[in-house]
Amino acid sequence: MIDEYQRNNNGNNHLVRASSSNVMLYGNLGNLRQPQQGNYGGKANHQREDSNNNNNNNNKEKNGKYLNSATTPICRALSTRMDPEQLKIMGNEDYKNGDFAEALALYEAAIAIDPNKAAYRSNKSAALTALGRLLEAVSECKEAIRIEPNYHRAHHRLGNLYLRLGDMEKSIYHYKHAGPEADHIDVSKAKSLQVYLNKCIEARRLRDWNTLIKEAEAAISGGADSAPLIYALQAEALMKHNKHREADEVMKKSLNVDTDACTKLFGPISTASILTVRAHVDMAMGRFDDALSKAQGAMRLDSNNKDASMAMRKARAVAAARAKGNQHFKVGKFRDALMAYEEGLEHDPHNSVLLCNRAACRAKLGQLEKAIHDCSSALNVRPDYAKARLRRADCYAKLGKWEASVEEYEMLLKISPQDEEVRQGLMEAKERLKKQRDEKC
Template sequence: MIADHQKTKGDSTLVRASSSNVMLFGNLGNLRQSGGNGGGGNTNSYNVLDYLPKPAREENPMPNGKYPNSVMGNVVKKQHEEQKPGAEQPGGSLCRALSTRMDPEQLKIMGNEDYKNGNFAEALALYDAAISIDPNKASYRSNKSAALTALGRLLEAVFECREALRIDPHYHRAHLRLANLYLRLGDGEKTIYHYKLSGPEVDHVDIAKAKGLQIHLNKCTEARRLRDWNTLIKETKAAISSGADSALLIYALQAEALIKLHRHQEADEVLKKGPNFQDDECTKYFGPIGNANLLMVRAQVDMAVGRFEEALAAAQRATRLDSNNKEANMVMKKARAVAAARSTGNQLFKAAKFYEASNAYGEGLEHDPYNSVLLCNRAACRSKLGQYEKAVEDCNGALNMRPNYSKARLRRADCYAKLEKWEASIQDYEILHKEAPDDEEVGKGLLEAKAQLKKHRDE
């Protein structure tokens, strides 16, 4: 950019703004300018720089602080960075937008081009810029929803579709997009409702799929009411297979059922498979009470697999959202008690006070008898005290709930060896060796157990 004092009078020299775009200084829309090309004398044209969307700068950044191939990541380039000759710079659409005065319809067209090319973050920024100029155009909101969906930000996409329909209640494309979103989010009734308002856009196969989803959801509700956890697991799986692949509520129901059946490892895996929405978005979409229930399930799963601090934090958020939720308050109290017991037990174990540590873990188990981490820790204490049979019992309990809990399996293998149950010890060591073939402790234990078994048979 060339400042005014660097130019001679009447000079209109083009200035390089990027490796592939040149523009006149006045067309950059410098906010400090008043009048002229940058001052906004023409009310029918707009400078995109003045309307860069806040979300592209502030809200919901990607982990590295900006979107991949993002608008802001290309507008604000380090001056020393060089572009290879003939290569196309990412973010070119917005650079082109910045190089001239664009009306919002042109921004939408450019956004559509980026969307078709798979540049969803750039498309989103262009749609946002168009909305900043003309916030009452339903198509801009609907297209923004499509870009958000492509980026996996489904709840935000729902809010944009709702806004599009507030502006134009008869917008078929927005109804169809919203119906597809509700299908993925597991709301059968709303899916059917919006499909019916989609006009010629809808396919009868889609409506049939939505009705099938609703049947499974009704069965989920009934199974949970009856506390029929096995049926609940079956029906939640069927609902997800019916198209509700991002239905956080359905994943939470399945995880809750698995927790009730003490299948803690599976419950944790289910929540990891589910969507990872922002907490504030969940509160906006599900409501405070609904999100409190989701957080309560999260807290129970975290506690079951030993993430005590995370469990306590989730339970506290749940009670803040719904202070009258008795179950959430119970989960929070349990999380505090279990976390305190684990902390006390760990300190005593480090001080070689194994008997006292065992009792501390036992106190935690009074609050949560099926907690695999406390059982495994108590097994370590009992092993140190020579109580190998009891240690094996604790390890069995931990492994029943978390079959992949390698620490509990290693302790059981060691206890079996001390009890001279070589075959059982070898079986555990072999499972561990398959999981971690380079683990020296496991390899050494396996060789020793095999040697002892051979010696025992020879004798």
Template structure:
């Protein structure tokens, strides 16, 4: 590599070449010290207790141990706060650097960026080092660390597995992979790799993985015995214990909530779970487990009124596990409910409310606890002035989904029509908090309050006169 003049700082040229000269000079200058630049002690967001980065003697192969880089936590992922676009400048610079530096120097540059909390830049350097020397296990392990810093847990697993394949005795890669499997809820695999990592693992790591294994076993047994309260408790325990990417645990929790008729909460659980495409999920968890997770997703989508998405999820589940009778039943039911809802909507649009009621009722025959169908049937019944029936369907829908504003509004309207002003006022007051500024609700509330006051006054007069 061409040596830059020293001690004079190079005069930067234009474009990438000028930046390269400055970067190379800074890098060579830093090589005068055996220590890499340290991040500040407060810049930490990685899971230290899972063995991602250890405060042990550095072998020179991994990013500087003990670093706690700066990152922001967003929706369950670790996202760096000061990233450069790795598809533009950083990668271009790394490709140019690769022509003038060897793979070890690129790895060291990556370690330096990692220590500063710039995970995307570190990742680009590690990728360049791998392209120059793909048979080096430490490069794959370092890349996994950068991916972990970016919250790309599933990709990190693949890199660690490749590092272990290249060098089966690479303890640090085993340790890192064990921590990743822990977060994925794969307790058995986590224990195996912690044991393979030997002294790299903290003495308590295997014990923690064994505790997680017990949570997982209890969830599985609770589902077998249909003990939904226990399944809810144990799945939440697994997630809180550190298995924050355990998609099966999120699915167990969502199913338990669905069975306990808490549909809004089940929807919130799956919406807050880590996102992963079907192929990647199948690769990590296996087809049967992924089929189960898609089956639960289908049922949650159907309860939330996302009928097309529900059918799609159930069909994908069937493709993964064709012999699963439970998935077969869910697919059949999902299709039937989606068809009934569509038919009911068509009748409603042409004001054929009797047929609409029948169509929605047909769907409820397949899924009696579908809040959307209950609310839709209530709308049809209201059009037929069947206020009592409509209010009952709204009651059932709100029991399943307390935040279902449309059902609450419809119930308030029905109660108003039947002269039940007190419950109507109560519903309108709840709606005005959820829908501030809604003129229709404000007007209905004012009218309901006026009628309630009049009713009370009439009662007082009646009592006085008698």
């Protein structure tokens, strides 16, 4: 691509920059901290990679830093005069300004010209980290160290990455090889986090779920804020307390990486454990196909994992029960549908989707009190489950419990203020409640 650009632009030395419309907004990076706070950037002094980056500061506008012309959709890295050191300087400038995607493009351009320069790999790692691509950042740091085994900055960055990913042994190892880049505080922090992690593992062994939740939160707050295994342990403990929604929120905060990348970094056994927890959470939230896929993936990685085996059997049984029940419900066979959902609940008694579906069957069969009970059970697991709340509001209405029905509709309206069905239901319930009170008077 670079060669073709150079051939087609003979004599043009103008540097241009691509549109950065695809840059990830920092606010979407979740728990990632700003580089000036010291994460991944080598004590917030990334600019020390090269101190002569000031000579470009006064030339941004005339170098066409943000040209809007349709003829300049190519990163300014692509020019007829490709000096990798200059590209690195420009990348450092962008990095300091928070333009991480553009910095990454410049570092990659420098690497394309000189792939054996450790500093370029280390700088690329810093940009990847700022964009939330932590596992790729680990690979670049490793490559920098392969090129230059005593490169202190790369060791320190890799120590920071492993700390946040929850691998304290590797974190400590690289801190100890970081020379003046690291200090006793770094090693001490990693050792403290290792204590938290050990407590998490022990609490899980003892099935002390309250302690596990507390220690996992302490580890995350202490710095291991991108550690999939710690998030999985916390989510598992929440699931044991039937706090399915909270478990789902925890897993959303966790680093979302593909199975192969996760296996490469954490190994097959740990990855299988993470996938198993994800399978349980997906099943509880009604994502049955995803649950089955993750459980099968866990079994492929660790065929001896009993939890994964159980999750796979449960996912298959629950998914089959729901599909069977839905088929009966669509053709009006409500008793058969109810029996099918109950078969699924034998495997997963607290599954909110199956409880809500059984409530629909019971409502159709006139078993309104039982339907309300099922809706309540589903809402205990998932307080924000709008379908269960709407169904309960309807059951209250059919029983003439208009005050309770109004309360349900008002809660639904707070969640979905534009929902016309909810508005109509609330209006009707209020009218009937008023009429009911007038009749009593």
